[in-house]
Amino acid sequence: QGRNIAILYGSQTGTGEEFANRLAKDAQRYGMKALVLDPEECNADDLPQLIDIPNSLVLMCMATYGEGDPTDNAQDFHDWLKQGDTMLTGLRYAVFGLGNKTYEHYNSMGKFVDKRFEELGAERVYELGLGDDDTNIEEDFVTWKEGLWPAVCQRFGLEASMEDGSFRAYSFTKYEDGDLDPKTIYTGEVARLHSYDNQRPPYDAKNPYLAPIQVNRELHNGGDRSSAPTNTGNPLRNCTKSGWWTPDEPSSPSLPTSPPANPPSTIFVSCCLDSRPATTPLPAPQGNFTLFLLAHSLYIHLHNKCDIKQVISSTNRLSVLRIAKKRKPVLRAIRALEVFSGKNSNMKYSSGGRTPQHITIPIITPHILPLKPLTSQAHPNSIHICAVVVKYETKAGYTNLGVATNWLSTKTPGGEPPARAPIYVRKSQFRLPFKVSHPVVMIGPGTGAPFIGFIQDRAYHKEAGKDVGKTILYFGCRKRSEDFIYGDQLDEWWSVLTELNLAFSRDGEKKVYVQHLIAENRDSLWKVIEGHGHIYVCGDARHMARDVHDAIVSIVEEKAGKTHQQAVDFVKGLMNKGRYSADVWS
Numbered sequence: 001q002g003r004n005i006a007i008l009y010g011s012q013t014g015t016g017e018e019f020a021n022r023l024a025k026d027a028q029r030y031g032m033k034a035l036v037l038d039p040e041e042c043n044a045d046d047l048p049q050l051i052d053i054p055n056s057l058v059l060m061c062m063a064t065y066g067e068g069d070p071t072d073n074a075q076d077f078h079d080w081l082k083q084g085d086t087m088l089t090g091l092r093y094a095v096f097g098l099g100n101k102t103y104e105h106y107n108s109m110g111k112f113v114d115k116r117f118e119e120l121g122a123e124r125v126y127e128l129g130l131g132d133d134d135t136n137i138e139e140d141f142v143t144w145k146e147g148l149w150p151a152v153c154q155r156f157g158l159e160a161s162m163e164d165g166s167f168r169a170y171s172f173t174k175y176e177d178g179d180l181d182p183k184t185i186y187t188g189e190v191a192r193l194h195s196y197d198n199q200r201p202p203y204d205a206k207n208p209y210l211a212p213i214q215v216n217r218e219l220h221n222g223g224d225r226s227s228a229p230t231n232t233g234n235p236l237r238n239c240t241k242s243g244w245w246t247p248d249e250p251s252s253p254s255l256p257t258s259p260p261a262n263p264p265s266t267i268f269v270s271c272c273l274d275s276r277p278a279t280t281p282l283p284a285p286q287g288n289f290t291l292f293l294l295a296h297s298l299y300i301h302l303h304n305k306c307d308i309k310q311v312i313s314s315t316n317r318l319s320v321l322r323i324a325k326k327r328k329p330v331l332r333a334i335r336a337l338e339v340f341s342g343k344n345s346n347m348k349y350s351s352g353g354r355t356p357q358h359i360t361i362p363i364i365t366p367h368i369l370p371l372k373p374l375t376s377q378a379h380p381n382s383i384h385i386c387a388v389v390v391k392y393e394t395k396a397g398y399t400n401l402g403v404a405t406n407w408l409s410t411k412t413p414g415g416e417p418p419a420r421a422p423i424y425v426r427k428s429q430f431r432l433p434f435k436v437s438h439p440v441v442m443i444g445p446g447t448g449a450p451f452i453g454f455i456q457d458r459a460y461h462k463e464a465g466k467d468v469g470k471t472i473l474y475f476g477c478r479k480r481s482e483d484f485i486y487g488d489q490l491d492e493w494w495s496v497l498t499e500l501n502l503a504f505s506r507d508g509e510k511k512v513y514v515q516h517l518i519a520e521n522r523d524s525l526w527k528v529i530e531g532h533g534h535i536y537v538c539g540d541a542r543h544m545a546r547d548v549h550d551a552i553v554s555i556v557e558e559k560a561g562k563t564h565q566q567a568v569d570f571v572k573g574l575m576n577k578g579r580y581s582a583d584v585w586s
């Protein structure tokens with residue numbers, strides 16, 4: 001196809017994919033043509049053939065998940081690199097890793113791919129970039145690519161062309177309801193026109209299933225995170241959706257971008273004015289969808305002063321202005337977005353009552369990132385989401401509402417048509433041991449996330465007469481009377497729970513957290529570790545997961561008579577064997 005750069009991405013929630021697309025756009029500026037590829041959809045054995053293309057280059061944006069694992073779409077590519085011995089001699093490459101420093105296996109996938117390509121004889125044209133989602137991954141990426149392109153140009157003897165290929169021009173026309181045939185109008189579908197009315201499997205992030213909502217329940221009982229209407233705190237809710245999935249599907253569902261609740265009465269049509277071929281094989285509806293959403297939100301923002309949650313980075317803001325043909329309306333739109341997102345508290349925005357009819361849309365679209373999916377627990381015939389509804393005041397005095405949790409919180413079961421949530425299911429690495437007889441220790445303060453599903457699974461096997469191993473739960477919250485969620489279901493669980501250890505951090509004089517209980521129960525925990533036990537930790541990565549890890553290392557030190565380093569290595573060994581799993585976030 002006349003392209004010389006292949007850009008592979010390993011991405012779960014879209015950041016890596018977006019970075020790959022941006023690199024493809026950059027390439028045009030240097031007279032090169034890139035193709036963005038999902039490794040799942042290509043054959044890695046073809047990689048060495050790229051060497052035959054003049055000035056060929058492989059760029060990779062690889063995210064890390066779980067315990068240093070690749071993303072689902074890069075799993076096979078990872079295995080191919082790990083096991084394979086296909087030489088990549090002469091192939092030029094550079095890697096940008098996406099990760100988060102609060103995880104123990106920081107950017108493992110990016111590091112692995114970078115190292116492995118070198119081992120297989122490929123030539124690194126630019127140093128490995130490490131993006132840290134805990135601080136500012138956008139800045140990390142921009143800094144990396146600012147160094148990458150000069151290095152690539154130097155290697156290929158190229159100069160930057162004057163053409164700015166990173167942006168596209170679109171026309172943008174507003175229609176009133178009735179002007180266009182409704183059958184031709186996207187109303188928020190991600191990929192296929194009317195896919196929400198006419199549901200067709202297979203379901204995935206771009207074609208989610210609209211699951212009917214059966215229950216929406218407040219789990220907190222008072223406290224400053226109650227959902228009482230007069231309270232501005234964060235209510236905790238549990239939404240159950242049911243009757244939608246076949247039991248043989250894998251177990252971790254996600255909630256993707258939701259369709260707009262009500263079809264808009266104002267319709268925008270965007271047309272690409274550019275004759276250049278697209279750098280990415282995105283189907284047109286995807287673009288329209290983004291444009292539609294953006295246009296719709298801009299319209300609402302500028303006139304109704306609704307809220308938007310996206311933040312525009314300073315680097316992007318500059319490029320937006322640099323290429324904007326109509327500076328004023330664009331500047332106004334950006335200011336509006338910034339003010340509403342609380343990013344720039346000094347700016348005040350007034351639309352002056354005018355309609356921004358001719359905003360050059362594409363200069364803004366790249367900066368509106370897609371919503372990230374929410375994850376939840378799965379149960380054979382229903383999906384449960386347990387979430388704190390996110391709501392807080394920004395420094396500029398605006399109220400920011402978490403998109404997905406606030407959307408969910410308003411969904412009441414029943415109704416005609418019934419309230420539905422768009423979902424899809426993907427495989428999780430965080431799984432119970434294959435043998436139900438093996439003991440498990442679950443440590444999950446806060447929402448206790450997937451453990452409800454784990455306990456239900458153990459109870460199911462017990463009822464079926466199987467020899468279920470010890471099932472131990474460590475749960476922590478603030479106060480028994482307020483946020484001891486699922487406390488009322490204990491009776492149901494006792495049939496399978498061997499031990500329930502509760503840490504209430506604000507009930508007594510002394511703050512008690514799960515790691516304290518773990519330290520107290522060192523004898524019984526060590527027995528579990530010795531007896532093929534599996535440990536699962538779920539929740540806050542920054543503090544809890546580290547403290548729990550340290551508490552377990554101390555137990556190993558004391559009980560097995562090891563030095564600190566030996567105990568750390570022992571716990572690492574458990575992790576490698578899949579006997580210590582963490583599903584943690586920050």
Ligand SMILES: Cc1cc2nc3c(=O)[nH]c(=O)nc-3n(C[C@H](O)[C@H](O)[C@H](O)COP(=O)(O)O)c2cc1C
Nearest residue numbers: 011012013014015016063066068099100103106107
């Ligand atoms: C559940 C979860 C697990 C993660 N595990 C790791 C990890 O082990 N190491 C790491 O460096 N980053 C980890 N991250 C951070 C992601 O790699 C990072 O947010 C990245 O930007 C996601 O890219 P994507 O949007 O392309 O999927 C994790 C993130 C989540 C949500």
